Amino acid sequence: MRLLLPHPRQLSPDDLHEIYSGQTSPCLRAGFVVALDGGISFAGSSRPLRTPTDEAAFHALRAVADAVVVGAGTVRAEGYGPVRPRPGGLVWRHAHGLPPVPPLVTVSRSLDLDPADRCFSGPSLVVTCASADRHRKSRLSAVTEVVVAGEDDVDLSAAVCALHERGFTRLLCEGGPQLLAALLQRGLVEELCLTLTPLLLGAAPHLLPTALTAPQQLELRHLIDGDGVLLARYAVTGA
Numbered sequence: 183m184r185l186l187l188p189h190p191r192q193l194s195p196d197d198l199h200e201i202y203s204g205q206t207s208p209c210l211r212a213g214f215v216v217a218l219d220g221g222i223s224f225a226g227s228s229r230p231l232r233t234p235t236d237e238a239a240f241h242a243l244r245a246v247a248d249a250v251v252v253g254a255g256t257v258r259a260e261g262y263g264p265v266r267p268r269p270g271g272l273v274w275r276h277a278h279g280l281p282p283v284p285p286l287v288t289v290s291r292s293l294d295l296d297p298a299d300r301c302f303s304g305p306s307l308v309v310t311c312a313s314a315d316r317h318r319k320s321r322l323s324a325v326t327e328v329v330v331a332g333e334d335d336v337d338l339s340a341a342v343c344a345l346h347e348r349g350f351t352r353l354l355c356e357g358g359p360q361l362l363a364a365l366l367q368r369g370l371v372e373e374l375c376l377t378l379t380p381l382l383l384g385a386a387p388h389l390l391p392t393a394l395t396a397p398q399q400l401e402l403r404h405l406i407d408g409d410g411v412l413l414a415r416y417a418v419t420g421a
């Protein structure tokens with residue numbers, strides 16, 4: 183693996199912790215794996231886009247986060263489990279005074295989530311809105327903390343504040359596209375970490391499913407090459 187920009191040098195996968203930990207706090211960053219034509223899944227899964235380089239970045243981003251935030255659509259589509267840091271990530275977290283595992287925070291309007299799902303078998307929270315089904319809310323409350331932010335829809339700014347209040351100030355959002363678009367529209371994303379996989383997917387779902395109200399400007403912070411897979415980290419500098 184080689185850091186190409188800003189200062190070229192060889193990297194080991196464990197160096198990624200140091201590289202990705204250099205972020206301001208509080209900060210919300212989004213991490214995605216993307217094909218070169220912008221596709222983010224094939225046959226409903228991001229699995230065909232994944233490579234060892236992406237796996238290394240995926241786990242390093244998780245290791246330096248206080249909490250991992252994900253939309254319920256991704257939890258359902260990808261069969262999400264609890265966050266399980268790799269040994270290098272556990273060492274890094276311990277050395278930096280972080281608990282071993284960051285919680286998985288699922289954002290859902292409908293609460294169409296199974297309390298028996300394995301995503302609730304580790305540290306977890308669910309963020310929903312006041313109008314969500316009361317029965318579903320009470321069933322989920324038995325297995326996880328359910329945070330209410332907003333009335334008829336999840337108020338994402340309030341949700342981020344609620345996470346900050348719990349001490350989760352470095353947030354990693356792993357998608358999916360609907361949640362990313364909503365966070366970007368509200369100006370809540372400071373960084374975008376993309377794995378650019380050299381694949382073309384054709385008519386596949388894309389990074390952003392809807393038009394933004396204004397183009398978002400990005401500024402490249404680093405570029406890493408791992409066997410032809412590029413890890414690009416951008417600051418979101420605004421509309």
Ligand SMILES: NC(=O)c1ccc[n+]([C@@H]2O[C@H](COP(=O)([O-])OP(=O)(O)OC[C@H]3O[C@@H](n4cnc5c(N)ncnc54)[C@H](OP(=O)(O)O)[C@@H]3O)[C@@H](O)[C@H]2O)c1
Pocket residue numbers: 213214215216221222223226227228231252253254255256257259260289290291292293294335336337338356357358359360361362364387391
């Ligand atoms: N390539 C990648 O890195 C990557 C990353 C993530 C996902 N994906 C792919 O993306 C696809 C899933 O896409 P998606 O757009 O459905 O995923 P998503 O954004 O994870 O999920 C959408 C769902 O999340 C909840 N949600 C999102 N934004 C919300 C908001 N502002 N307020 C309240 N609830 C909100 C809602 O859940 P409820 O329906 O429960 O109300 C909504 O239906 C899958 O095929 C997955 O493989 C790819």
